[in-house]
Amino acid sequence: MTQKRRNKRNISGWIVLDKPFDVTSTQAVGKLKFLFEAKKAGHAGTLDPLATGILPIALGEATKTVPYIQDGEKIYRFDLVWGSATETDDAEGAVIETSDRRPTEDELRNALPQFTGVITQIPPAYSAIKIKGERAYDLARAGEKVEVPPREVEIEAFELISHSPERSSFEVTCQKGTYVRALARDLARVLGTCGHVGALRRTRVGPFAEEDAVTVDALEAVSRDDRDAMLLPVSAGIADLPEVNVDTRQSATIRLGNPVLLTGANAPIAMDEAAAICAGELVAIGYVEKGQFKPSRVILPG
Known part of the structure; x- marks a missing residue:
């Protein structure tokens, strides 16, 4: 017996998802599209699988406002693990370099101004950037040497939250196109050591913040009508x-x-x-x- 296909709905609005760990942005969109039985869905800004936090997902007509969210300010909190660099610049990749040097808190605070304002960074080889029509991470996983061109990005604020010899925590406020993994990698290099992102959470995207966020579990736990009531209006995507x-x-x-x-x-x-x-x-x-x-x-x- 064939399973009855679900009828898709013309439903529109925004859900600010608190994306869980080890889930891709595409998987998150697919899950919400299923839960809302939506004909159309998309996200406003990819979040790495190992990252958690704010992933705005647009349903229906809200997808037309996605560019306005993508261009918005973003805030991240991340941990930098000192002494080991990885091929992906985060905890997912194999270690490719180690160092015994550990920066002091004063050295860290003195280095941060170098990474504020408009800076140039080279995005990680394992990124969604296209190189000659192919995703950089696909080329890297195939064993090819990937040369990602440098780009200018804008860092509005870069603050040290806590510091220890093995791990430090930061908050960064930045504009579109910034790679936190590259920021962590380059900060470690400037300080004469190496490092990688051990944890990453996005706390804001444009007008959407943590207080707006809902989890997949919360969406699954309620009826369809209550789930629909959690949708923010299409206009939430163009608040500015x-x-x-x-x-x-x-x-x-x-x-x-x-x-x-x-x-x-x-x-x-x-x-x-x-x-x-x-x-x-x-x-x-x-x-x-x-x-x-x-x-x-x-x-x-x-």
């Missing part, structure tokens, strides 16, 4: 965009992909980017030109 209010008639016009003239004493004349809102619901993302809101990404009603 300025808003323009439109009425029901204008909303219908915008959802056909057409511009509308904004009226009222406070109506803007020009805006590089804005969100059109009708009765608290996101209608579209677009821009304002000569007093008209012009949609570039329409959000269908849920």
Whole structure:
């Protein structure tokens, strides 16, 4: 007997998942897509399998706002294990170098300013970056020598939380594209030793923080209606965009992909980017030109 296929739903919104250890971001998306019976789902920023913490997952129309979350500020807490470098720059890989040198707390604090502001880093060979059309980690696992080009990233803050001769804890606030594993590797090198990330947790992505997060266990423990109630609105993904209010008639016009003239004493004349809102619901993302809101990404009603 064949198993009856589940009907997929047109359900939209955000779930801020507290991703568990040893689960890939793709696996996490698949799990939530199954739980919500959603037709479409995606995540906003890959989190390493050995990392835990904030993985924003978009369902349905929320996937159209994923780029705004990916471009947002991120905060990580991580442990740097001193004295051993690994091929993956974290605890998953084989040890490739060791050192007896251990930095002092003063040496650490003096080195951190070198890693704040706009810096250049070479992402790990075991990363999702594409090299000639192939993922770097696929090439590395196949035994090929991987040369990942350097890139500029922005580190807004890099703070020492605790220190011991064998392990130190840090919090880093950074922008898109930063590899914490590379940051740990390079900090150890500057201090004349080697090291790797022993634990990593992401505590913030854009507007989403730990207080917004739910676990897979919590989602599995409730009914479908209660699970649906945990969804954040699609508009949660564009919390930092300025808003323009439109009425029901204008909303219908915008959802056909057409511009509308904004009226009222406070109506803007020009805006590089804005969100059109009708009765608290996101209608579209677009821009304002000569007093008209012009949609570039329409959000269908849920």
